[in-house]
Structure formats: C-alpha cells, structure tokens
Amino acid sequence: MQSETAVSQGARSVVESLRARFGAAVLEETWQAPDQVTLTVALDALPEVVAAAYYDCGGWLATVVGNDERGLHGHFALYYVLSMEQGQAPYPWLTIRALVPGHRPQFPSVTPRVPAAVWYERELRDLFGLEPVGLPDTRRLVLPDDWPEDLHPLRKDAMDYRYRPEPVGEAENYPFVGPEGEGIGEVPLGPLHIAQEEPGHFRLYVDGEEIVDADYRLFYSHRGIEKLAENRMDYDQVTFLAERICGICGYTHSVAYAHAVERAAGIEAPPRAEAIRTILLEVERLHSHLLNVGVAAHLVGFDTGFMHLFRVREKAMQMAEILTGGRKTYGMNLIGGVRRDILKDQKDAVLRLLRELETEVTELVEILVDTPNFYARTRGVGRLDPQIARDYSPVGPNLRGSGYPRDTRMGHPYGAYNRVPWQVISETGCDVLARTLVRCREIHESIGIIRACLEEMPPGPILAEGFSFKPYAVGLGWTEAPRGENVHWVMLGPDRKVYRWRPRASTYNNWPPLRYMFRGNTVADAPLIVASIDPCYSCTERVTVVDVRKRRVQVVPYKELQRYCREQKHSPLRD
Amino acid sequence: MLRLLRKVVQTGQVTLPYPFAPVEVAPDFRGKPVYDFSRCLGCGACARACPPQAITVEWSAQRGVVTWSIHYGRCIFCGRCEEVCPTGAIGLSQDFELAATRAEDLVVRAELQMARCPGCGEPFAPARELEYVRASLEAARGAASPVLAARLQLCPRCRRREAAARSGPAGRRQGGGSR
C-alpha cells in the first residue's frame, strides 16, 4: 500500500536522524508494525532523545507508560510514546524505551526539556515509586495525600488489588502552588462545583476580578482500574471495564483497548466490525459534542438553547439504543470484533434520525451563535496559546481551536476512517469560541461519517475468532475521542490476562495547559473556560479564590459562581 | 430571537408523562437479565464471563450445594451471561425499572444440589450439570455402556484412581484400559 510504505519511510527517517545524533545511546531498535518502532535508549540519554524526537522531529507526546518488568528481566521499563507528525498523514508512532534497574528506582526527568511529560512523571513516582530526578514538581498526582509513603500500587509485589488503607484524616494537605507574596493566606474550603458536577479542587489566584494564576488538585475519583484489570479480569472483560473510564465517551476507550490487544496478538477485526465500531464512535461523538455545546449555551445564559440542544441530543441517544440496545454505545466490543450486527431496519431508522438531527442542529447552532451575548462572552476568552499547546501536547477540539489540524482519525487512521470522506476541523481563534465552533462543525462531519458507513457497509463476519495470545507481546491502540486522542498501551500476560494496561484518556493531556488558559481572564469566565476543554474528570468540586493583593482567601459556592458566570452581576468577590 | 420563539412554538411539549405512562424501548433493548431456575445447570459459565462479577457461583462441599446468585446493582446489562449460557437459563429482558428500597431486593439467589461421588461420597459437581453432560454424550454417541455410565458418576479424584488401577500391572493384564 502506498501510504504504508510512506509511513514506514517516515519512521525510518526519524530513527536515522536520532541514531545519527545519539549513536551509542540507542541500544536496540524493534518494529511492532510498519508504522510502529521502539528504540531502547540508555537511561541517561532519555531526556535528550525524547526532546529531540519531540521538538526536532515533529513529535507529540501520546502517552508515557511505566511497567514493572522485574519479573521478566529485573528492571522497570519506561515507554515514552510519541506521534511523529512530519509531512503528510498518516504518521508513525515512535516509542522511546528505557530500563530502570530494580535496585535503583530512579530516572532522569524529561519534563525540564519537554513540559508535556509533567503529569506522566508525577504519576510514575506515585504508582511505581520511580523517582524522576530533576522533576520540578514534587507533589503527588494520583494517590491521595494520606496514602502510605512507600506503597506503590502498580508494583507487582506491592499489594492486593482490594487493599484500601484507612484514611489518615479529614484535613486537606495538598500544597497548592501560586504566586508568592508576603502573608498570602490560603484556607481551603468547600466542597462545591465550578462547571459540572465532578470532583476536583480548584484554586484561583486573583487580583481583584482578574485571575493571575490557577492550580488544581484532581484524581479524587481515581479507582485503580489498571490494577483491577491486571488482577481480576480476563482480556475480554477489560473491554467492558474500559468503557467505565468515562460515562460520556466510554466506548471510544473500549475500541482503543481492543485495538491495542488485537495489534499485540496480530488479530485483525473484520472490515464490517470496524465499520460498526466507527459508526458507534461517531454516535458517541454526536451526543458528547451536543452535550458540550448545550453546556456552553447554559453558561452564557442561553437556557432555551440549552434545552433544545438537549432535546435534539436525545436523537443520538435513540440511535445508540437502536444500534446497541442501550442508551450508551456500550457493551459492543470483544477482542476481534463486535457482538451485534446492524440490520436493515436499524440502518433505516438511524438514517431517518440522522436527517432530523442534522436539520435541527444546523438551525439551533445558527440561533446560538446569533445570540448577541454568545460572541461577547466567548471571543478572546480562555486563550490556549499555540506555543503552550505545542509544549504540552493537548488534544482534541481544545487543540484544534488553536490552529492545529491534529486529529488521530486522520493522523493514524483506524476503523473505517480512511474509507469514507470527511475533514479535520480546526479554527484559529485559540479561545472558548473557537473550541465551541470546532465542536459544532464536527457534529456535521460525524453525521457524514455515520451516513457513509451505513450506506456502504462491507459484508462479512463481525468477529474474528480462533486466535492465540502471545504472553508479553506489546500493543498500542488509539482513538479520537470526542475530547481528543485516547491512547491505550497493553502488554499481554499469561492466563488470558493483561500483564499491564495503561489507558490514557484525552483530558489527561488537556489539564496541564489549563493553568495558562485561566491567566488574564476574569473570575466570571472561569466556568466557561473549564467547560470549554470539555473536561472529563469523572467535575470540578471546589473553588478557592485567593486575592493576592488583599491577601484574602475566599471560597465561592458552585451555584454562586455559575450564577455570576451567567448573569455577570453582583460579584461574589465583593464584600 | 424571533426564530427561537418560532422554534419553541413549533416544538411544543416534548416531556413524556413517565412514570405515569410507560415508555417504549427499542426492540433489542438490553434490560434486566432474567433467570430461569428450572433450566440452570449451575455450571458457572455465566459467572466466569460476567465482567463486573454480578453473577457469582459458589460451591459448598460441606452442604453439598452450589449457590448461584446475581446482584442487579452490579449488572452492566452487557448480555455476556446470555451469550455463554448453554441452556438459555439466563437472558436479558426489556425491563429497566430496577429501583429497590432495600439492597437485598437487588439480589436473586438459587441453590442447586451437587451430585455425590459413589466412590468417596464427596459432592463434586452440580447434579444437573452431570446429567446434562450425560445426555449430550448420549445424543452425540448413543447410549453409553454401563461401565462408562458408572465412570461418569465418579469425581475426578476417584476417576483417576480407577484409571490408575486399570492401567496398572493388573489392569493391563485384563485389558481394562481400552474402550
């Protein structure tokens, strides 16, 4: 295939240029697929090689995986996975792998060179006890602040997956970072919500009404599903667990996981199965984007629009019900394909709903953007600077609103995306408006994709069967979720289990740059900005406002902040 | 603004009177799994497939029973149980109204007798599963000889012992190892 040779040539030229620069530091080169190559490098050279791949060869950080491979060869392994985006799509994947000796669990931090690695490295410290030497941020990321000091859950010998240490106390002791000044008091209070009902603790540093900086503590709803999957489930069951990562866009995780296992085991799901997966993925995007555009309407005070968008969204839920038997597109995947075919009646019913949805969405979106308030409230607000975006590898409409036409469906085609006509949508405004417009336009692309797939379904089986699993084979799976690229990394294990499964949800890459998006905006815009990354934090629970000049700390209740965002009258920060 | 008003008027009321009137679900809707005790073998295939462990099967050798149970609070309505059940003893229905005021009301439990091994007297497999295996073998190969039929009733340990006895020096002399 034309594109296959081009993509492997792309990968080869990246490998050559890295070999030319780092010579002896490159210890091993292995190919997983024509578009996937892994370079094992000397541990000391890790930051340089990752930085060179990232900034000099068009790399974007897709995920970082830690793996306890001491039982296999005495080391922990680190995998920095990058999407190498030079020239034309499709693009190859490059994994930089380094081994960390079991007796000396530390590695040189990549974050000072590539900021995008910051959360990943904090997580490696928490879950594997691997110390990133030189990482500026020494706080925990995933584990609760009162979790026992030397207990690293994802080490194979650490603990039973059901173990839950007793909480030490009620007090919040996470050190927030913000501008320093004499006598700035900080009193965490709460809990309350900021944009949607999910747990997270936000701290906004303000000067009067203007936000000068922000910090946040998330992972209150970390459930330890990686550990659960490794210990209790077989590889088919994990497809169902993967959907529980999110209540909105869960199916996309299931597909990414299934693709990862399928690639590791050398299985190809039949084309009909991939077409069905693609249809369901786009139905999921429809209802997810309509939800987000609805929330944006609500937050700018346009509640009638919000109600109507939700009414129309119901049509997407009906499509899901017709196609899968549930209001979410869940429970459809097995390794090797899907469990349910699409029949003629179902196809016709979905095509009819699509037509209705299309007409109504077009009309409602026109009404929404015509509301005088809408432009005024969203333009220039919550700017994601293109350079910040380049440094942090954010994904999805969040990134595409800042001028980067990056979309995994095009960059690394999977499913049926290279068989149907569609376009990557991007906008250049870098603001809340741009991100919302990207979603509005993507709704139409999704409608087109679903229609094309339904009309030209490849015939044949929907499930590949009769394959065998090779323990310790590694596979990468990815999807463009409504919120951006999801990446799943899998190492198969013995006994029909996964040895390691590392799902990386899109929003994980979107949180770190959010801090910069807050700066310079007013408190009244904070909910809009958070909602514009369409966060998936399984909801932002607490906001503490710290006035850096008056040295005052104040907690604003969720309802109050939301009211202020909608009405923009009677600031809660005034006495 | 005018367009919006027109839209509002055009749309009219969309809220359904549920729960005062029923709502219709899609023909292939996946709702509450319904269990048919009379068909269940106690084989446990459903429990092994069930991703969230909503279905569990526990053996009590002491009491000689297999306890099958489902916790609807854990069920994700995936239908894997239906897919793997050899007898159709469990299948999804269209019922989605599962709310209960007490957690216990979300659990359905059943006990199945285990067969005792005529060799050692220990219970070793659900009686119905054993019967199902016997009947399937019969359907595939015709009635078993009395020797084979008796062997089927033995627990794995006694069967091994019997096989060892047959293939031992004494057994080989008698040619007991052949079918």
Ligand code: SF4
């Ligand atoms: S429907 Fe799925 S979750 Fe529910 S009992 Fe059956 S296998 Fe378990």
Ligand code: SF4
């Ligand atoms: S698979 Fe069917 S027969 Fe076997 S235990 Fe489950 S319900 Fe009973």
